[in-house]
Amino acid sequence: MQTLSYKEQTDRQNIEKIRELQKKLPKFTAEYFRALEIRKSTNTRKNYAYDLGTFFFFLQENNGYFARKDIADVTLDDIKLITPVDIEEYLSFLEYYERDGVLYRNKEEGKARKLSSLNNFYTYYLKKGMLDSNPVTLVDFPKIKEKNIIRLEPNEVVELLDIVESGEKLTKKQMESYQKTRVRDVALITLLLGTGIRVSECVGLDLDDVDFDNGAIRIIRKGGNEDLVYFGEEVENALLAYYEERQKLSPASGHEQALFISLKNTRLSARSVERLVKKYASLVTTVKKITPHKLRSTFGTTLYEETQDIYLVADTLGHKNVDTTRKHYAAMNDNRKRQATRAMRLRETLDE
Numbered sequence: 001m002q003t004l005s006y007k008e009q010t011d012r013q014n015i016e017k018i019r020e021l022q023k024k025l026p027k028f029t030a031e032y033f034r035a036l037e038i039r040k041s042t043n044t045r046k047n048y049a050y051d052l053g054t055f056f057f058f059l060q061e062n063n064g065y066f067a068r069k070d071i072a073d074v075t076l077d078d079i080k081l082i083t084p085v086d087i088e089e090y091l092s093f094l095e096y097y098e099r100d101g102v103l104y105r106n107k108e109e110g111k112a113r114k115l116s117s118l119n120n121f122y123t124y125y126l127k128k129g130m131l132d133s134n135p136v137t138l139v140d141f142p143k144i145k146e147k148n149i150i151r152l153e154p155n156e157v158v159e160l161l162d163i164v165e166s167g168e169k170l171t172k173k174q175m176e177s178y179q180k181t182r183v184r185d186v187a188l189i190t191l192l193l194g195t196g197i198r199v200s201e202c203v204g205l206d207l208d209d210v211d212f213d214n215g216a217i218r219i220i221r222k223g224g225n226e227d228l229v230y231f232g233e234e235v236e237n238a239l240l241a242y243y244e245e246r247q248k249l250s251p252a253s254g255h256e257q258a259l260f261i262s263l264k265n266t267r268l269s270a271r272s273v274e275r276l277v278k279k280y281a282s283l284v285t286t287v288k289k290i291t292p293h294k295l296r297s298t299f300g301t302t303l304y305e306e307t308q309d310i311y312l313v314a315d316t317l318g319h320k321n322v323d324t325t326r327k328h329y330a331a332m333n334d335n336r337k338r339q340a341t342r343a344m345r346l347r348e349t350l351d352e
Contacts, residue, residue, distance in 0.1 A: 006204035014042035021049035026074040051117035084138040108142040151298040169283040187242035194235035196299030199292035205259040304329045
């Protein structure tokens with residue numbers, strides 16, 4: 001049996017989920033999802049399927065016309081009946097709703113994403129000449145507030161690494177598993193802080209993706225593109241120490257090539273890494289909610305402060321659009337300028 005790569009395994013799981021979700025959508029949407037295969041990742045297509053499912057659930061629950069129909073039998077002629085007012089009601093519905101006994105809540109970011117998914121859906125059929133209008137374009141998108149970058153300060157980075165290396169402040173129960181995962185955890189946290197890779201890129205690493213001769217790792221970026229990310233001496237030392245431990249493990253079938261292995265001898269999942277980072281980071285700061293993405297922000301911030309090169313930061317982080325990077329990191333220049341201006345004194349108080 002051929003062993004699938006992490007990306008192949010993820011794509012397979014996503015495709016199975018998409019097929020499952022499509023069974024609860026109108027039959028005509030099959031054409032739309034086939035068209036998406038050419039230009040969208042399996043994860044994006046899965047998210048679109050989830051979002052469309054939520055929209056049709058809303059229609060069936062809140063629209064008398066659709067309440068009388070089986071969603072699978074909804075046609076494009078039925079879709080033509082939906083107005084901008086319906087879309088606005090959908091946005092209001094997304095604030096809080098219950099489905100299958102679970103309460104869901106969407107903030108502005110969630111509403112905007114679901115509206116974007118719906119817009120993509122309408123745009124496809126509009127371009128095909130199968131719909132005459134797109135009511136989504138007549139609705140204002142939720143305004144998303146700018147968020148400050150949450151990151152660790154240099155002293156907090158030092159404290160975090162010290163705690164991961166020593167196990168200090170861990171509970172007696174946590175220490176039991178820590179003794180088995182210490183070297184792995186040090187390598188993992190050091191790698192995230194030292195390269196800024198995404199958690200999905202981290203857990204997707206295989207043994208042969210690490211090139212110690214050139215100090216680089218081969219990762220699969222969002223969208224499926226392959227990239228090389230370079231690391232420094234601290235990351236190298238942590239990875240080398242873990243490699244020795246890794247050779248002693250006996251991974252489960254299908255996980256033989258995975259770099260980071262769980263206590264169950266399977267590839268470490270993104271959710272497990274998130275819990276791991278939260279566990280250690282909570283011992284450093286209770287005010288900041290530190291996630292793997294915040295470690296990525298910490299790396300990006302440090303790199304920008306050192307180089308002042310926004311294009312280098314964008315390329316290193318794998319941002320397709322430098323404006324995304326500039327939006328998050330260039331604002332730090334403005335803060336420094338503002339602080340410098342406020343610190344200036346045009347008239348010094350003279351001692352009499």
